Amino acid sequence: MNPTDLANQATAQAQNALRLAEQARQIAATAGAHVEPVLAAADPFLFLLTIFLLACFVGYYVVWNVTPALHSPLMGVTNAISSVIVVGAILATGLGESTAAKVFGFLAAMLAAVNIFGGFIVTRRMLAMFQPKKRG
Amino acid sequence: MSATFSTLAYLVAAVLFILALRGLSHPETSRQGNLYGMVGMAIAIVATLLRPGMSFGGIGLIVVALAIGGGVGSYIATRIQMTALPQLVAAFHSLVGMAAVLVAAAAFYNPESFGIGHAGAIHGGSLVEMSLGLAIGAITFSGSVIAFAKLQALMSGAPITFKGQHWLNLGLGLLLLVLIVSFVSSGNDALFWAIALLAFALGFLLIIPIGGADMPVVVSMLNSYSGWAAAGIGFTLQNLLLIITGALVGASGAILSYIMCKGMNRSIINVLLGGFGTDSGAAGAAAGAGGDRGPVKAGSPEDAAFIMKNAGKVIVVPGYGMAVAQAQQVLREMGDLLKKDGVQVEYAIHPVAGRMPGHMNVLLAEANVPYDDVKELEEINPEFAEADVAYVIGANDVTNPAAKTDKASPIYGMPILDVERAKTVFFVKRGMSSGYAGVDNELFFRPNTMMLFGDAKKVTQEIVQALQK
Numbered sequence: 001m002n003p004t005d006l007a008n009q010a011t012a013q014a015q016n017a018l019r020l021a022e023q024a025r026q027i028a029a030t031a032g033a034h035v036e037p038v039l040a041a042a043d044p045f046l047f048l049l050t051i052f053l054l055a056c057f058v059g060y061y062v063v064w065n066v067t068p069a070l071h072s073p074l075m076g077v078t079n080a081i082s083s084v085i086v087v088g089a090i091l092a093t094g095l096g097e098s099t100a101a102k103v104f105g106f107l108a109a110m111l112a113a114v115n116i117f118g119g120f121i122v123t124r125r126m127l128a129m130f131q132p133k134k135r136g
Numbered sequence: 137m138s139a140t141f142s143t144l145a146y147l148v149a150a151v152l153f154i155l156a157l158r159g160l161s162h163p164e165t166s167r168q169g170n171l172y173g174m175v176g177m178a179i180a181i182v183a184t185l186l187r188p189g190m191s192f193g194g195i196g197l198i199v200v201a202l203a204i205g206g207g208v209g210s211y212i213a214t215r216i217q218m219t220a221l222p223q224l225v226a227a228f229h230s231l232v233g234m235a236a237v238l239v240a241a242a243a244f245y246n247p248e249s250f251g252i253g254h255a256g257a258i259h260g261g262s263l264v265e266m267s268l269g270l271a272i273g274a275i276t277f278s279g280s281v282i283a284f285a286k287l288q289a290l291m292s293g294a295p296i297t298f299k300g301q302h303w304l305n306l307g308l309g310l311l312l313l314v315l316i317v318s319f320v321s322s323g324n325d326a327l328f329w330a331i332a333l334l335a336f337a338l339g340f341l342l343i344i345p346i347g348g349a350d351m352p353v354v355v356s357m358l359n360s361y362s363g364w365a366a367a368g369i370g371f372t373l374q375n376l377l378l379i380i381t382g383a384l385v386g387a388s389g390a391i392l393s394y395i396m397c398k399g400m401n402r403s404i405i406n407v408l409l410g411g412f413g414t415d416s417g418a419a420g421a422a423a424g425a426g427g428d429r430g431p432v433k434a435g436s437p438e439d440a441a442f443i444m445k446n447a448g449k450v451i452v453v454p455g456y457g458m459a460v461a462q463a464q465q466v467l468r469e470m471g472d473l474l475k476k477d478g479v480q481v482e483y484a485i486h487p488v489a490g491r492m493p494g495h496m497n498v499l500l501a502e503a504n505v506p507y508d509d510v511k512e513l514e515e516i517n518p519e520f521a522e523a524d525v526a527y528v529i530g531a532n533d534v535t536n537p538a539a540k541t542d543k544a545s546p547i548y549g550m551p552i553l554d555v556e557r558a559k560t561v562f563f564v565k566r567g568m569s570s571g572y573a574g575v576d577n578e579l580f581f582r583p584n585t586m587m588l589f590g591d592a593k594k595v596t597q598e599i600v601q602a603l604q605k
Contacts, residue, residue, distance in 0.1 A: 043261075044374065045261055045371075048370075048371055048374060048376070048379055051376055051379055051380060052367060052370075052371070052379045052380075052382075052383050053383075055150075055379065055380040055381075055382075055383035055384060055387075056383045056386070056387050058154060058383075058384065059157070059383055059384035059385070059386070059387030059388055060387045060391065062154060062157045062158050062384070063157060063384075063387060063388040063391045063392075064391060065158070065161040066157065066160045066161055067160070067161060067162060067163070068395075068485075068487065068493075068494065068497075068512050069163070069485075069494060069497040069507055069510060069512070070160045070163065070166055070494060070497070071392060071395075071492075071493035071494030071497070072221060072225075072492060072493060072494035072495060072497065072498045073160060073166060073170075073494070073498075074157070074160050074388060074392070074493075074494070075225050075355070075356070075359055075392070075492065075493065075494075076225065077156055077157065077160065077169070077170060077173055078157070078359055078363065078384070078385040078388045078389065079225060079228045079229065079232070079359065079362070079385075080173060080177070081153045081156065081173055081176070081177065081381050081384070081385060082232050082362045082363050082365075082366045082381060082382065082385040083177075083231075083232055083235065084149070084153075084177065084180055084366065084377060084378060084381045085232065085235050085236055085239055085365075085366045085369055085378060086180075086181060086202075086235070087146075087180055087181070087184045087375060087377060087378060088239040088242070088243070088250075088369055088370075088373050088375065088378065089198075089201075089235065089238070089239055089242070090181065090184045090185060090198050091184060091187070091249055091250065091373070092239060092242030092243065092246060092249060092250075093194050093197050093198050093201070093242075094184075094185070094187070094189075094190040094191060094194030094195055094197075094198060095187075095189055095190065095191070095194065095246075095248075095249035096194070096242065096246040096249050097246065097248070097249075098245045098246040098255070100241075100242075100245040100246070101241075101242040101243075101245045101246030101249065102194070102197065102242075104238045104239070104241040104242035104245070105198075105238070105239070105242045106197055106198075106200075106201050107201075107238050108234075108235040108238035108239045108242065109198055109201035109202060109205065110201040110202075110204050110205040111205060111231045111232075111234050111235045111238070112205065112231070112232070112235045113201060113202045113203075113204070113205025113206045113209060114205040114206070114208050114209035114212075114228075114231055115205075115209060115228050115231045115232055115235075116177055116205075116206070116209065117205070117206040117207075117209030117210045117213065118208075118209030118210070118212050118213040118224075118228060119209075119213075119228055120170060120173060120174050120177070121209070121210055121213035121214060122213040122216065122221070122224065123170050123173075124167070124170055125213070125214070125218075126218075126221075126498050126501070127163070127166045127167045127170055128167070129218075129498070129501040129502050129504075130163040130166070130497075130501045130507050131501070131504065131506060131507070132163070132164075132506055132507065132508060133506035133508045133509070
């Protein structure tokens with residue numbers, strides 16, 4: 001085989017590859033055209049609901065593993081973490097333009113903070129008291 | 137910082153919250169779990185403060201709010217007595233409820249901040265979620281305030297019932313639904329506040345008929361509600377962290393409520409409708425009164441000390457009466473003295489002993505009772521048969537064998553601690569009055585039972601003195 005033939009064959013292959021790539025692109029584009037409306041139709045609410053339900057299951061299995069002796073500290077911790085609602089309060093105060101929203105956000109952040117600090121501290125106090133039997 | 141960053145930070149916080157709950161599976165890992173929770177919360181707050189578009193003035197306001205709230209919370213939590221824990225938790229639940237109401241209001245007046253539409257033109261779906269978060273939050277608030285008042289003895293712990301109560305609640309519940317539907321279709325601000333007011337009233341009315349000893353269920357249920365309220369607000373704001381955390385807390389409270397109800401063999405509906413044993417209680421007491429009764433044997437603390445000193449195994453059964461009398465410390469002293477004499481001492485905890493789940497465990501831990509000595513119902517029940525003494529202090533209904541034998545009794549089917557199988561049963565009690573369920577305890581009349589009449593703390597103190605001799 002002489003170099004010219006080789007070069008010609010390579011060119012032909014390259015052209016084939018180009019055609020294939022073009023076809024693949026077209027197929028992808030057609031597929032995309034079908035996929036896009038599906039994604040757009042998927043309600044963000046369904047996405048949130050999925051997360052919510054999965055989190056319920058995680059909570060269910062994790063909490064059944066909590067030893068009954070620690071049910072009071074469990075209430076303390078859940079009480080503290082449910083105050084993560086403070087995130088909403090912060091956004092309302094920091095991003096808000098309406099005075100009403102700022103006032104509500106400020107008050108909510110204050111109440112949630114009582115809970116966050118109070119909840120974690122009282123839980124820590126409770127847990128510090130649970131001591132194993134002294135050895136020896 | 138970008139929205140991707142804050143979303144990632146929220147994900148980390150959510151995982152840390154799950155680990156916090158996971159840590160509570162054992163006392164040894166629990167302290168670390170609590171730390172995970174704190175770190176998760178700190179990450180969530182900082183990530184939110186770094187969100188793009190936060191105004192400097194706004195951040196300043198938030199820092200002030202967090203400082204005030206944090207200071208108050210820290211002060212209360214470090215000063216509170218462990219016996220006041222149930223009312224503290226109830227008070228904290230009310231704050232979560234109120235915060236949910238306020239955040240819903242903030243979102244209503246400034247929906248642009250959360251990308252859910254414009255004032256007066258909020259998306260329909262967001263209005264549904266907002267009104268649910270608002271209503272659950274308001275019910276949590278006023279319900280928890282009542283629970284707090286009952287636990288703090290600001291109002292009577294007795295159930296408050298009146299004619300047509302359940303119909304009134306049902307009517308108000310339906311009215312609430314109607315208001316929510318018309319709020320969603322109109323987005324009217326008067327309707328927003330009408331929902332809040334009605335839900336406040338409903339929370340109040342739902343809790344007043346529930347009696348003091350059912351408070352463990354109520355406290356767990358409100359714990360659950362506070363989670364659902366947070367999740368509802370999370371849906372409104374389309375915030376994943378709020379949704380995940382709300383679901384975790386909601387599930388946790390629901391499980392605790394279930395455990396508490398099972399501990400009393402009552403359905404949650406039965407507890408919520410309140411007024412325990414109004415009909416069947418009288419019948420049960422009447423049936424009990426007709427039974428065969430021996431004389432009641434009363435003993436002195438010295439007798440009890442003598443018998444326990446010579447026992448091989450003593451099981452202590454504490455109840456709410458121990459908490460009221462603040463007898464946990466002296467009880468532990470009694471246990472220590474007995475152990476010194478070679479007596480094996482264990483503590484038996486009924487799931488609904490006290491006023492909140494795990495109440496007795498915390499009080500015993502506070503008195504430095506090692507947690508390995510404290511046993512749950514299923515674990516300890518087989519051991520009563522080999523125990524020489526069961527020392528019942530401040531508990532009553534949870535030891536009543538009528539729960540196993542008397543079908544007419546209102547507590548029939550409730551799992552009980554089998555104290556009657558011990559060779560000798562000591563009952564520390566003020567008098568012969570019946571327990572919360574209004575049923576006589578036939579154990580008082582058994583030949584192997586000895587009543588120790590008096591205040592739980594005083595009686596135990598006298599036993600300690602006798603043991604020291």
